[in-house]
Amino acid sequence: MSKKSIEAAVRKIVDDVIKSSEIELVDVEYVKEGPFKYLRIYIDKSEGITVDDCADVSRVLNKKLDEVDLIEEQYFLEVSSPGLERPFKTDADYQKNIGGLVNVNFYKPIDGKKSIEGILIEKQESIIVIKMGEENTTIELKDVSKINKVLEDF
16 A cells, blocks of 8 residues: 555544544654654644643544554554644645744745745735735745744744
8 A cells, every 4th residue: 555545544534533523633644764664643723732632542543543454564653743833734724824924945946045934925726925024925836845834932
């Protein structure tokens, strides 16, 4: 089974596990690091995720994954918060952060820059608009390698 199909199948199982809670699924990763495989589930909720939330989801998910026996090889299951400065993955991530300070990294330099920081003004199908100072810059999403929220110093 391919990495993508494992991630898609696990995504459906996680959605089923958390459907009656306030918890949202942020991302699923199935990765190899060194000799080990990891199935990483990132969850969140509006008031923030707790260690207990992660443990509860992990316990139920572990049972479900054993029942369906989806992954033949040995792996480690990790359920965690995505972190405050995690990369945006979904349209909802972009929408939640409109008006907020973001850092945008590019696959290749644009106007001599590998990254920019500014206010996320809008996100459409294939573009984002970032305000830097008085100027708005339109960036095609295909050129963005990573975009994430920037925590502002208090």
